Amino acid sequence: METGEVLGRRALDACFLGPYGENDTLLEKLVTEFLRDHVYWRRNFHPEDPPAIPTRAAQHPDYQAFEARMRHELHALSASLKKSVPFHSPRYIGHMASDLLLPGLAAQMLTLPYNPNNVSEDAAPVTVEMEVRAGLQLARMFGYVDDPARADCAFGHLTSGGTLANYQALRLALSLKAFPVALRTACVPDIALPDDDWQAFSLAPVEAIELLARWQRWLAAQPPSARRQWQARVEAQRIETLGLAGFFDRHPPLRPPLVLAPVTAHYSWSKGMKLLGLGRAQLELLPERGMRLDADAMQATLERCLRERQPVLLAVAVLGTTEYGTVDPVDRVVDARDAMAARGLGFSVHVDAAWGGYLATLFRNPDGSLRTRAEVGGEFAAFPLPQVHAAFAALGRTDSITVDPHKLGYLPYGTGAFVCRDHRAMALLAEQADYVFDGEGANGYMARYRRLGQFIPEGSKSGAAAAAVYVTHRVLPLDHANFGRLPAQTIRAAEAFHARARGFAAEVAGMARACVPFMPDSNLVCLALNPAGNRDPARANAFVRALHDELRCDPGRPLQLKEFFGSITTLRPEALGAVEMQRIADELGLDPPAPGDDADRLVILRHTLMNPYLLDAENGISYIDRYFDFLAARVRGLLSAEGHATAARAA
Numbered sequence: 001m002e003t004g005e006v007l008g009r010r011a012l013d014a015c016f017l018g019p020y021g022e023n024d025t026l027l028e029k030l031v032t033e034f035l036r037d038h039v040y041w042r043r044n045f046h047p048e049d050p051p052a053i054p055t056r057a058a059q060h061p062d063y064q065a066f067e068a069r070m071r072h073e074l075h076a077l078s079a080s081l082k083k084s085v086p087f088h089s090p091r092y093i094g095h096m097a098s099d100l101l102l103p104g105l106a107a108q109m110l111t112l113p114y115n116p117n118n119v120s121e122d123a124a125p126v127t128v129e130m131e132v133r134a135g136l137q138l139a140r141m142f143g144y145v146d147d148p149a150r151a152d153c154a155f156g157h158l159t160s161g162g163t164l165a166n167y168q169a170l171r172l173a174l175s176l177k178a179f180p181v182a183l184r185t186a187c188v189p190d191i192a193l194p195d196d197d198w199q200a201f202s203l204a205p206v207e208a209i210e211l212l213a214r215w216q217r218w219l220a221a222q223p224p225s226a227r228r229q230w231q232a233r234v235e236a237q238r239i240e241t242l243g244l245a246g247f248f249d250r251h252p253p254l255r256p257p258l259v260l261a262p263v264t265a266h267y268s269w270s271k272g273m274k275l276l277g278l279g280r281a282q283l284e285l286l287p288e289r290g291m292r293l294d295a296d297a298m299q300a301t302l303e304r305c306l307r308e309r310q311p312v313l314l315a316v317a318v319l320g321t322t323e324y325g326t327v328d329p330v331d332r333v334v335d336a337r338d339a340m341a342a343r344g345l346g347f348s349v350h351v352d353a354a355w356g357g358y359l360a361t362l363f364r365n366p367d368g369s370l371r372t373r374a375e376v377g378g379e380f381a382a383f384p385l386p387q388v389h390a391a392f393a394a395l396g397r398t399d400s401i402t403v404d405p406h407k408l409g410y411l412p413y414g415t416g417a418f419v420c421r422d423h424r425a426m427a428l429l430a431e432q433a434d435y436v437f438d439g440e441g442a443n444g445y446m447a448r449y450r451r452l453g454q455f456i457p458e459g460s461k462s463g464a465a466a467a468a469v470y471v472t473h474r475v476l477p478l479d480h481a482n483f484g485r486l487p488a489q490t491i492r493a494a495e496a497f498h499a500r501a502r503g504f505a506a507e508v509a510g511m512a513r514a515c516v517p518f519m520p521d522s523n524l525v526c527l528a529l530n531p532a533g534n535r536d537p538a539r540a541n542a543f544v545r546a547l548h549d550e551l552r553c554d555p556g557r558p559l560q561l562k563e564f565f566g567s568i569t570t571l572r573p574e575a576l577g578a579v580e581m582q583r584i585a586d587e588l589g590l591d592p593p594a595p596g597d598d599a600d601r602l603v604i605l606r607h608t609l610m611n612p613y614l615l616d617a618e619n620g621i622s623y624i625d626r627y628f629d630f631l632a633a634r635v636r637g638l639l640s641a642e643g644h645a646t647a648a649r650a651a
């Protein structure tokens, strides 16, 4: 699709295989056509080479026995896969999974037999460039510079998932932080260097990238032998060469830097700190207000770090928290970064938008410009709250972003993505130091990143996955008039869910108290419940767990016996804060759970509303209404069973 074209309303009908497999003929046509096409490609490579497998081979008993064995196992696989979770169904509102977009599924299936390996263009002459272009498509969605002819163009690549993209963010931020110190120690002449190690370790990311660019220009101007010597001299001082222990031994006033993240941050951050050797103790979890990062608490932490000369590596903001779908104040975090950099405490800002990243399409016009809050809000009841709009508007000012095409991008697993604002920083991750980047402009950019394996955490990786992402973004450009139509539906579903939850609370009021603990920022909505008259959090938790028993994946039971799929999470007083915990406990008529108690947290239901057919206009069905009817019946059933049990015990 060309930029500027708008998707017709009924075009969405062709986007997915569909809950009923409605688009089976379309998918079949695509698969057959492109499988044949692949076979002709094989034959046309050197048509003069005769078939190596004899034409009568299929009649041989060994062939037939092999085919039978293969069929047997494939039938067994197909049979067991019937126990899979029905992500495609609007009755699935559990975790972050749904139906797959047909362009991506077809592109992936079509590419698989070519088996490209995106580690480099030698193994993937076509799909490696698609991966780099997919990175630019995502960069544009976030408001980064996406023109490879510009020196400060962004760069993005795919990863196996959000977890690995978060590792890449840590790796890049650490490289960028420590590189100016290496330049100082190597005594590189003629380029203005920071006065001391603390200043070198505390540069703002923009300054560090500028310094790196100055060094690259200086190096390029040296004769080849001097260039090699200087390069080796700087390499010897880098944190990547010395390791953390060696580096900090050499620079005693410096300490390992902290990573600041909200308590709601995904556990991949803890894993990443361990993996990089920074240590889990260096991950400082900041408190929340209403499950959104408390920017004032972050400011207080930054002041302490500045006072104590404690370096900060990264401040992480989450755009769509895993458990609650809430959006952190990205704008306040980048403002804090700029203000603190001016006072001598530089650090990078990374946004973990693994979940909420594709919601950014709602905020983009087809020409790439940002939409106002009124424009975005035109089609919704309350979305986006002013602070949510401000957070999305600030994405272009951040240093790097994680986004998962395999979540709200509706693509097959194996597609996370890491995007950084200024690609020049990536030179620091190159496995073979390529400081002298001899190729400006778009061609140089593409030529460099076709050697993708140099820059990414993985080695061999799927080119088919890259084709899926690239083709999907071409069919559905990442703006509100195209791809944005999908997340728009999910936001409408979340608003309908929120409204219906209030009706449900009134409906079950005699039996139980129910509330949505936070105004949803996106399309993940939680529901807290407590049997009427109960004040004990342990009993409320047992009640919600019993409700969830009917909603959870249970491979031991036939799928068809399940009415709906949902998930659970918990509210912890340490994460929520005493005031918020009290507010929610009051709404539920509970004594608030407290750390150290038997029930030190509150179990709540969690619903991911990403299925495009939750509000089925064709048949006039709201699966959201049906879900709440089901839930009301379960509440009634559970409480009457409890009542009978109590009566039986008393008798």
Ligand SMILES: Cc1ncc(COP(=O)(O)O)c(C=O)c1O
Residues within 6 Å of the ligand: 096, 160, 161, 162, 163, 164, 166, 266, 268, 318, 320, 321, 322, 352, 353, 354, 355, 404, 416
């Ligand atoms: C906010 C956030 N970050 C990171 C991740 C990790 O992503 P993945 O499971 O793709 O590795 C998730 C997964 O749910 C997430 O919600």
